[in-house]
Amino acid sequence: MTGLLTGKTVLVTGAGSGIGRSAAEVLAGHGADLVLADINGDTCHETAESVTAKGGNAVPVVADVSREDDADAMVEAAIRAYGRLDGAFNNAGVDGAFESVAESTVENWDRVTDVNLKGVWLCLRAEIRRMLASGGGSIVNTSSTGGLVGMGLGLSAYVAAKHGVVGLTKAAALEYATQGIRVNAVCPGTVRTGMYHQVVATGVVTEEQIAAMQPINRPGDPAEIAEAVAWLLSDHASFVTGQAWAIDGGLVAQ
Numbered sequence: 001m002t003g004l005l006t007g008k009t010v011l012v013t014g015a016g017s018g019i020g021r022s023a024a025e026v027l028a029g030h031g032a033d034l035v036l037a038d039i040n041g042d043t044c045h046e047t048a049e050s051v052t053a054k055g056g057n058a059v060p061v062v063a064d065v066s067r068e069d070d071a072d073a074m075v076e077a078a079i080r081a082y083g084r085l086d087g088a089f090n091n092a093g094v095d096g097a098f099e100s101v102a103e104s105t106v107e108n109w110d111r112v113t114d115v116n117l118k119g120v121w122l123c124l125r126a127e128i129r130r131m132l133a134s135g136g137g138s139i140v141n142t143s144s145t146g147g148l149v150g151m152g153l154g155l156s157a158y159v160a161a162k163h164g165v166v167g168l169t170k171a172a173a174l175e176y177a178t179q180g181i182r183v184n185a186v187c188p189g190t191v192r193t194g195m196y197h198q199v200v201a202t203g204v205v206t207e208e209q210i211a212a213m214q215p216i217n218r219p220g221d222p223a224e225i226a227e228a229v230a231w232l233l234s235d236h237a238s239f240v241t242g243q244a245w246a247i248d249g250g251l252v253a254q
């Protein structure tokens with residue numbers, strides 16, 4: 001344990017899989033006490049059990065981030081369990097269908113923007129309300145390299161939502177900059193998670209093509225995102241707010 005986050009209570013959404021699960025393990029390794037939220041109760045409980053088996057503290061909460069009551073309940077769970085909320089990683093997301101703009105459907109647009117943008121806003125709002133009452137905190141939202149560039153893969157709803165997360169992050173960072181609340185985003189490149197395997201299974205892109213999209217010539221590991229999140233949540237990042245940090249093997253540097 002490094003102690004980077006010792007004494008801090010952190011909420012992680014999308015904690016049942018991929019980047020969220022890795023973040024739970026990494027943040028607990030840095031000493032954070034966790035509330036872990038996911039729409040999938042089984043996988044959320046598995047992550048919590050894995051953290052507690054290694055000596056960490058983790059409370060699982062089954063929640064849909066796109067529902068106002070659930071977003072509020074996750075924050076309340078942190079207060080009930082630990083009496084405070086110091087940090088949050090708003091990470092839950094879905095990829096949605098691959099479809100051109102002309103062929104895209106209202107169903108896909110609503111599902112993707114509900115989870116990936118409205119969900120982040122609902123969580124952020126509940127967290128900021130609590131942090132204002134307790135004197136501050138640090139929030140990290142998961143955007144994507146698709147929040148910085150257009151990608152051109154037929155994921156327009158995803159790209160729009162992830163650009164929205166960057167805008168929301170900057171707006172909130174400026175609103176609360178003098179009130180002790182920092183808000184940043186991480187913009188992962190392609191990372192080997194459940195979402196990655198779903199995309200490969202569609203046949204739209206191969207694993208080799210995905211690797212080649214990133215100058216470092218491989219997909220990322222979830223822990224490579226989680227370590228950056230841990231630093232942003234910590235007091236070591238005390239002068240960093242309003243940033244959208246590409247963690248992408250050099251993809252958007254091209």
Ligand SMILES: NC(=O)c1ccc[n+]([C@@H]2O[C@H](COP(=O)([O-])OP(=O)(O)OC[C@H]3O[C@@H](n4cnc5c(N)ncnc54)[C@H](O)[C@@H]3O)[C@@H](O)[C@H]2O)c1
Nearest residue numbers: 014016017018019039064065092093144190191193194195
């Ligand atoms: N994997 C990548 O290459 C990649 C790249 C850039 C950004 N991202 C982003 O990273 C985040 C995590 O993705 P991942 O790759 O770990 O995917 P994943 O599918 O492995 O994990 C996503 C988790 O979010 C949960 N979830 C989905 N909808 C939810 C909802 N409404 N409420 C609560 N939980 C919900 C799922 O159950 C799952 O446990 C997402 O926001 C995704 O857009 C992923």
